[in-house]
Amino acid sequence: MATGRTHRPATRSRGIPEATVARLPLYLRALTALSERSVPTVSSEELAAAAGVNSAKLRKDFSYLGSYGTRGVGYDVEYLVYQISRELGLTQDWPVVIVGIGNLGAALAGYGGFASRGFRVAALIDADPAMTGKPVAGIPVQHSDDLERIIEEDGVSIGVIATPAGVAQQVCDRLVAAGVTSILNFAPTVLSVPDGVDVRKVDLSIELQILAFHEQRKAGEEAGAESAVLPPAPAPYQAPETDAASASGDAAGGKGGRKGPDGDVPAVMPA
Numbered sequence: 001m002a003t004g005r006t007h008r009p010a011t012r013s014r015g016i017p018e019a020t021v022a023r024l025p026l027y028l029r030a031l032t033a034l035s036e037r038s039v040p041t042v043s044s045e046e047l048a049a050a051a052g053v054n055s056a057k058l059r060k061d062f063s064y065l066g067s068y069g070t071r072g073v074g075y076d077v078e079y080l081v082y083q084i085s086r087e088l089g090l091t092q093d094w095p096v097v098i099v100g101i102g103n104l105g106a107a108l109a110g111y112g113g114f115a116s117r118g119f120r121v122a123a124l125i126d127a128d129p130a131m132t133g134k135p136v137a138g139i140p141v142q143h144s145d146d147l148e149r150i151i152e153e154d155g156v157s158i159g160v161i162a163t164p165a166g167v168a169q170q171v172c173d174r175l176v177a178a179g180v181t182s183i184l185n186f187a188p189t190v191l192s193v194p195d196g197v198d199v200r201k202v203d204l205s206i207e208l209q210i211l212a213f214h215e216q217r218k219a220g221e222e223a224g225a226e227s228a229v230l231p232p233a234p235a236p237y238q239a240p241e242t243d244a245a246s247a248s249g250d251a252a253g254g255k256g257g258r259k260g261p262d263g264d265v266p267a268v269m270p271a
């Protein structure tokens with residue numbers, strides 16, 4: 001029973017599950033928005049809805065932090081912001097290098113959300129000599145020949161890889177040898193790293209493929225529901241040649257397109 005607020009210090013030795021750690025940034029984003037609106041307290045239900053998480057899960061997650069809220073009042077927003085930030089290691093400044101300053105690297109360099117979350121873009125590194133010295137998002141690009149020196153001088157422990165896949169492992173090896181112990185990899189390749197080095201991979205195309213899977217399933221369910229209530233289709237549908245909207249809808253296999261009598265939907269194509 002939650003009878004009062006207890007703020008016990010959270011330590012790593014308490015063993016916070018990885019799944020909880022992965023949700024902490026979601027809570028932090030929602031709490032930061034509340035804090036910016038000077039909202040003093042928030043209930044677990046409100047915060048769970050804002051973070052897109054189930055409220056029972058949220059209460060369990062916060063119990064790992066030693067935060068139980070106050071019955072009838074909720075959680076203290078400012079204290080939770082501090083507590084989660086501390087747990088995520090965001091109360092200190094983290095210098096980050098971005099390697100590969102093409103389309104993606106330049107966009108990441110210009111992303112204001114890093115600085116506001118305690119990540120300072122310490123250096124931008126690219127192998128193209130034509131890029132050397134050119135400012136991107138106000139930071140001059142440095143040549144990859146200097147990668148080791150840059151890492152050492154700036155005390156960088158987090159590296160972001162935004163190079164072509166073919167060179168990502170080699171870039172990763174150099175980053176690790178120079179002292180980087182956490183890597184965020186955007187290149188579509190699996191990186192091998194020694195023990196003690198953490199790698200997180202971001203792949204938007206995988207996320208899209210998962211969404212495509214859900215879209216396909218939803219379309220299949222709709223087709224199933226339709227075939228359960230409708231009599232069998234009398235004859236195959238033929239789109240008029242001149243009806244551009246209907247023709248393009250069918251060609252794309254879109255949701256609005258007419259499905260066959262068995263409710264078939266097109267398979268997701270491999271990437």
Ligand SMILES: NC(=O)c1ccc[n+]([C@@H]2O[C@H](COP(=O)([O-])OP(=O)(O)OC[C@H]3O[C@@H](n4cnc5c(N)ncnc54)[C@H](O)[C@@H]3O)[C@@H](O)[C@H]2O)c1
Pocket residue numbers: 099100101102103104105125126127128144162163164165167171185186187188202203204205
């Ligand atoms: N994860 C995602 O969701 C996602 C989204 C878009 C792109 N990507 C991937 O990100 C990477 C970059 O994409 P992009 O569109 O910015 O490509 P890009 O060609 O515009 O940029 C790549 C940059 O890397 C530099 N480079 C090449 N070899 C290097 C090396 N050894 N050291 C340092 N820099 C080097 C190039 O000079 C170039 O500036 C690709 O691997 C791409 O597949 C991932």
